[in-house]
Amino acid sequence: MKRTLPFKIKIVFVLILTFFSQSGLHAQISAPTFAFTKICASPGFNTYTVNFSFTGSNTYTLEMSDPNGSFSSLTGITILSSQTTTSPGSFTFKVPTSTAGQNYKLRVRGSSPSVIGSSSSAFPAYYQAFDQPFYLNNKASNIGICGSGTVTLSVDATAPSPVSIPNLKYKWFKDGVVISGQTGSSLIVSSTGQYQAFLDYGSCSTFDEGQVEKSQKVTVSVISSSTTFNLSSSIDPPNDVCPSNPTVLSTSPGYSYKWYRNDVEIAGATANTYTTAVTGNYKVLVNAGSCVSPIYTNTIQVNGFDFNLTFPASQSPSINKIQQGETFAVTVTTTATNPTFEWYAPSSTTPVSTSDTFSTDTPIDGNYKLVVKQTSGCVFSKEILFRVGFGINPTQIPNTISPNGDTVNDLWEIPNEYLTTEYEVLIVDTFGKEILKTTNYQNNWPQNTIEFKSVNPIFYYVISKGGSPVKKGTITVIK
Structure with a gap:
């Protein structure tokens, strides 16, 4: 006996088929695709585009998960533009300033009919709220610690500074190695080393010299009452140092310095190194802070190679005077090995003479220049400036x-x-x-x-x- 379905059941069955036909066949949404592997947004750039395919007309919305990939708590992205009329569609968006995490995902939702597309693979995303260099401890390069004491390295608050931006994380390094667990804007230090702080933007960071958002390097030194300082030379022994290859004198970094030559302070020499080819006895007064009194290093004698040059005329700013019709002539002597001579008129780049003698009866206003070069062994040059003009060198006071x-x-x-x-x-x-x-x-x-x-x-x-x-x-x- 053939049975037939009741009419009401037929109606329900048709409706079910229609629903699945509309929601399944005509409202399919693919997972978003995009060219970026990570989002590293900043005040200067915050525009990203994703593409997706779909079937059927709908009202589509792009959603971004929380930093852990969960869509139960969405990240509040801002849609800048979209194309959802024909497939494939696209969304261009920007991320909020609070974005910071390694496992964000994207998906597209349809609201009428209600349907949720597949989510994308996870990707890191960070908003780099501060993208400039910053400084520690008033731009200090060296800090001393007395004995068993400590010093706090802190990010300067003087603008521009990242400390004005909440929730930023930092990564601290000592001698190029990360210090575990230190993520704040300050660090307590008790040991010698070179310290540096970076803003931690996760996968958007490099933690090397190429990263912009980093501090200067600060050398911290532990100082005791028995601390001594040694002065060394890059040329050992520093005898007959050639000006074209000077020696570099150096002592321990991390302090304040005053350099002396023959017990006379060298103006402007305040680094832990000093480059010279000038003969003399050199030493450094090192100020290591309040822990110990200023300390002198040992003395190093530098013998700079030199040659004698005799110029039997007045040098600038004095003027060698001649009368109309006279000729100014000068011959130089030198102990340089295989010397060359180049005489230049004022404002000239081409030598007017290449012998050891120069003369003129038509002087030009300005500085003449003589360059004498030793061409064998220690190769270097000496320069003399002089002037020539018409007039009379007085032997009596003119009236x-x-x-x-x-x-x-x-x-x-x-x-x-x-x-x-x-x-x-x-x-x-x-x-x-x-x-x-x-x-x-x-x-x-x-x-x-x-x-x-x-x-x-x-x-x-x-x-x-x-x-x-x-x-x-x-x-x-x-x-």
Whole structure:
């Protein structure tokens, strides 16, 4: 006997087939695909795109899991643009500033009809809220610890600084090895080593010199009352050091330094190394902080290789004066081995002479230059600057000058014997107004243009030594 289904049951069966036809066949969603392997967002970049395929029309939404891959608690991404009309679809989005974890996932949800697509594979994602270098302990490079004491290394709060951003994690290194369990913005140190902090952005970090978000390196030294410092030379023994290959003198890093040559402090030498080829006895005064008094290192004698160079004329800033029709000529002598000579006119890059002699009867204003080079053994050069000009080297004190710019008698030039700190030169005008008062006069008056209120103004001079006048007279200025 053939049985038939009741009418109501047929209706329910048709509805079930219709539902599965719509939700299964026409609402399938693939797992999102994307080109990135990790998200390393920052204030300067935060745009990412995923693609997905689907069947059937629906209202699609992109979801991002929590850092552990769970979709029960979603990460609040922001959709920047989307294409969900035709398959394949896409979403462009940005992540929130709180993003930080290794196992995020993405999926697409349809809301009408309700359907959830497959999730993507896990990937790391971090928002790099601070992407600049930062500093420790007021940019210190060296810190000393007394005996069994400690020092706290802390990230400076002076802007720009990551300490103003909450929830950031740090990774600390000692001598290039990570210090386990230290994730805060400060570190208590009790042992010698070189320390550095990095911002920890997980897989978005490199923890090496290429990472931007890192501190300077700080050398911490433990100091005791028995601490000593040794001075060494990169050339041993430092005898006949060539200027083209100087020695590097060095002592322990991590402190403050003053360098001395022949017991005279070397201005500006404050590092733990000093490069030199100059003959002398060198030592360093090391200041290791409050733990011990400043300590001198041992002394090292450096013998710098040198050659003698005799230049029988005045060097700059003095001017070698000649008269019209005369020739300035100079011949140098040297103890350099196989020397070469190059003479340069002012502003010239091509030598005007390559012998040991130079001459000119048409001097150019400015510095001439002589370069003498030793070409065998220790190869290095010496340089001399000199000037040549028209005029008269005075043997007597002149009583007239003509500052008209022709370089002849433009300045009041007096004998060299008065051009020292022993003599004071005073010049006043006819009203007794002081025009010039100086010691170590440099034959450089007048430096400014003289205003001719009369035809030929007259000035009075007094040259004194030890407070007593030795020369007096007048100077008439002629146009």
